[in-house]
Amino acid sequence: MAQAKENERMEKIVSLCKRRGFIFQSSEIYGGINGFWDYGPLGAELKRNVKDYWWRTMTQQREDVVGLDASIIMHPMVWKASGHLETFSDPMSTCRQCKKLVRSDQIWPIVIESSWARAIAELVPGGTVNTGQLVNWAKGKGQRIAPNLALVRNPEVTISWISERIQKNPAPFEAKELLQYVATEQFNQTGLVLPCPHCGGELTEPRPFNLMFKTHTGPVESEENVAYLRPETAQAIFVQFKSVVATARQKVPFGICQIGKAFRNEITPRNFIFRSREFEQMELEFFIPPDEIVAALAGDLAGVRGEGHPGEPQPNWGWQIWHKYWVEERLRFYESIGLPRTSLKEYWQKPDELAHYAKATVDILFDFPFGTEELEGVAARGNFDLSQHEKFSGESMDYFDEVAREAWKKFDESKKQELREDYREKKYDSLVRKGLELGEAKAQAEKESSDYFDKLAKGLYTPHVIEPSAGVDRLMLALIAQAFNEEEVTDEKGNKETRVVMKFHPRIAPIKVGVFPLLKNRPELVAKALEVKRLLQPHMSVFYDDTGAIGRRYRRQDEAGTPFGVTIDFDTLGENSALKDTVTLRDRDTMKQERVKIDDLVPLLISKVR
Ligand code: ATP
Numbered sequence: 001m002a003q004a005k006e007n008e009r010m011e012k013i014v015s016l017c018k019r020r021g022f023i024f025q026s027s028e029i030y031g032g033i034n035g036f037w038d039y040g041p042l043g044a045e046l047k048r049n050v051k052d053y054w055w056r057t058m059t060q061q062r063e064d065v066v067g068l069d070a071s072i073i074m075h076p077m078v079w080k081a082s083g084h085l086e087t088f089s090d091p092m093s094t095c096r097q098c099k100k101l102v103r104s105d106q107i108w109p110i111v112i113e114s115s116w117a118r119a120i121a122e123l124v125p126g127g128t129v130n131t132g133q134l135v136n137w138a139k140g141k142g143q144r145i146a147p148n149l150a151l152v153r154n155p156e157v158t159i160s161w162i163s164e165r166i167q168k169n170p171a172p173f174e175a176k177e178l179l180q181y182v183a184t185e186q187f188n189q190t191g192l193v194l195p196c197p198h199c200g201g202e203l204t205e206p207r208p209f210n211l212m213f214k215t216h217t218g219p220v221e222s223e224e225n226v227a228y229l230r231p232e233t234a235q236a237i238f239v240q241f242k243s244v245v246a247t248a249r250q251k252v253p254f255g256i257c258q259i260g261k262a263f264r265n266e267i268t269p270r271n272f273i274f275r276s277r278e279f280e281q282m283e284l285e286f287f288i289p290p291d292e293i294v295a296a297l298a299g300d301l302a303g304v305r306g307e308g309h310p311g312e313p314q315p316n317w318g319w320q321i322w323h324k325y326w327v328e329e330r331l332r333f334y335e336s337i338g339l340p341r342t343s344l345k346e347y348w349q350k351p352d353e354l355a356h357y358a359k360a361t362v363d364i365l366f367d368f369p370f371g372t373e374e375l376e377g378v379a380a381r382g383n384f385d386l387s388q389h390e391k392f393s394g395e396s397m398d399y400f401d402e403v404a405r406e407a408w409k410k411f412d413e414s415k416k417q418e419l420r421e422d423y424r425e426k427k428y429d430s431l432v433r434k435g436l437e438l439g440e441a442k443a444q445a446e447k448e449s450s451d452y453f454d455k456l457a458k459g460l461y462t463p464h465v466i467e468p469s470a471g472v473d474r475l476m477l478a479l480i481a482q483a484f485n486e487e488e489v490t491d492e493k494g495n496k497e498t499r500v501v502m503k504f505h506p507r508i509a510p511i512k513v514g515v516f517p518l519l520k521n522r523p524e525l526v527a528k529a530l531e532v533k534r535l536l537q538p539h540m541s542v543f544y545d546d547t548g549a550i551g552r553r554y555r556r557q558d559e560a561g562t563p564f565g566v567t568i569d570f571d572t573l574g575e576n577s578a579l580k581d582t583v584t585l586r587d588r589d590t591m592k593q594e595r596v597k598i599d600d601l602v603p604l605l606i607s608k609v610r
Helices: 002-019 041-060 077-082 104-113 115-123 131-139 141-145 155-168 175-183 234-239 241-248 291-298 319-336 384-393 402-410 413-433 438-457 472-483 523-536 550-560 598-609
Strands: 023-025 037-039 065-068 089-094 101-103 207-210 214-216 226-228 254-263 278-288 344-348 360-368 371-382 464-471 484-490 496-502 513-517 542-544 564-568 582-587 593-597
Touching: 002 023, 002 472, 002 484, 037 041, 041 065, 041 254, 041 278, 041 319, 041 472, 065 241, 077 234, 077 384, 089 104, 101 104, 104 115, 104 175, 115 131, 115 141, 115 175, 131 141, 131 155, 155 175, 234 241, 234 254, 234 278, 234 384, 241 254, 278 319, 278 472, 291 402, 291 413, 319 344, 319 360, 319 371, 319 464, 344 371, 360 472, 371 384, 371 472, 402 438, 413 438, 464 472, 472 484, 496 550, 513 523, 513 550, 523 542, 523 564, 523 598, 550 564, 564 598, 582 598, 593 598
Parallel strands: 065 254, 513 542, 513 564
Antiparallel strands: 023 037, 089 101, 089 207, 214 226, 254 278, 278 464, 344 360, 360 371, 371 464, 484 496, 564 582, 582 593
16 A cells, blocks of 8 residues: 555656656657656756755865766776676566566566556455456456466466465465466476566576677777776776876875766666666765875774764774765765755665675665665775776876875884784785685785885875765655655635645755746836846846736746745835835745845845755
């Protein structure tokens, strides 16, 4: 039941997005293209506000982060070094009958939502099967909506399996079990068949499918000219790390951030804009010194203490506390644009879920109408990326740290020895854990330690990185879902009606203020309203509307999520001399109105929308 309600909410959101011009299906007049979306006038403003605010808080309001705007297509070796060519794949199954592809790890939610599975669920309340009803359905509606389902193609055989199961075990069927039974004509090696959500046919075993979009540079479509649309924005940051260090006058710890398009050939794009094939990311790579260096320089290494934000960055912070810092910063960001903390969850990936190079990853989840899903990932990636690019490009990714070099010079021999030994032991342990034979691990730890400290004596090391990586489109969906409210209100005539109001935080609202002359047919009201519009326009997005009753104009702006409405009436013109040159300012959420001087409008509204 809850599921149906949630879907109903999602349907209302999708329909409002189309009706009010937030989001359209791409290429709709040609029937659309799966996994691609366009942002309409209101959506484009909202998206721009979100990205601008992220950029402002990430770079302009911090001293330690700078921006980058890199190309979408990069040298193909970038993707070899990053591991995307080999490993950036999802397990995928193909339907043996209709040949459509389904992401293997997402089969069940899609099957259960399919029209044929829903029809069968209705025939089998509580999992108790009436075989006669199933056969009737198979010979009727089933032919149309699930032509390749075993039950439809060969009802007698499938029903015989089902009857055998009931004889052996009279318990009601679980939903998934029944859907597998009706799809199975012949049991294969693994038992029951996995059904295709599109036609009911049989899905193959999972096979990896690379998610990168391939293209060619230049006129010849040869192997040498293959290039890829970037599947994430992060790699350009690593590739340009040295150029930024050379030009930006930043010292580690510092970050480089980027907003831009990313492309993934998702097998099953779904949930509106949540999983699409073209989307935007807002990513930060925050470079920090390795823990040994922090400990050596600061004399100690601060660990994570307790819950919550760890406060202002300190010179003795190791990677764990930096990681925690960025998780908390990101949660604060979401709260500051209207996602309440209660709608957000932190999921700390378990050791066996982590990517091989990651030391820790936190997924920031949001309660979407279709479930609690990832909005952003915050990963501690060690120095994997920079090291990989150093290996594949042959270019050194070493960072020169003057402070480290000077500190090293001042350490006495015993301190240096202590640091070396400590490093070597940790390295040795990690190599043994990776499965290296003891003698080999010892030799390698020895070599790595001596290389590392030889470099450090010159002030050189490869920085580590913390990566908060957010999806703009998923955030758009979260903001729209959070803002969507239906309220019952009573109009001036006492009639009850439903008010749809998008309660966007004023900071990101597409339109900040609506300006309305009380009546359209009074030139003096219209002239004054246009004057107010022109006064506000240089400072914020304004929408002028003079058509229809004032209540209807408010409703239209409520649906667009405009937080403030300014109405120019006869008092503004001086009918009541005490109120001359004042307007009513209406608050979208409380619907309260206050009288404000026109001269005060700009500073007042700016203080509310920034
Ligand atoms: P998922 O597991 O949902 O596929 P992911 O863990 O692969 O996501 P990342 O590679 O960490 O995602 O990408 C960072 C962010 O980019 C995600 O948190 C998400 O907000 C966004 N993102 C990733 N894939 C998509 C997509 N197909 N459509 C929209 N946004 C996406």
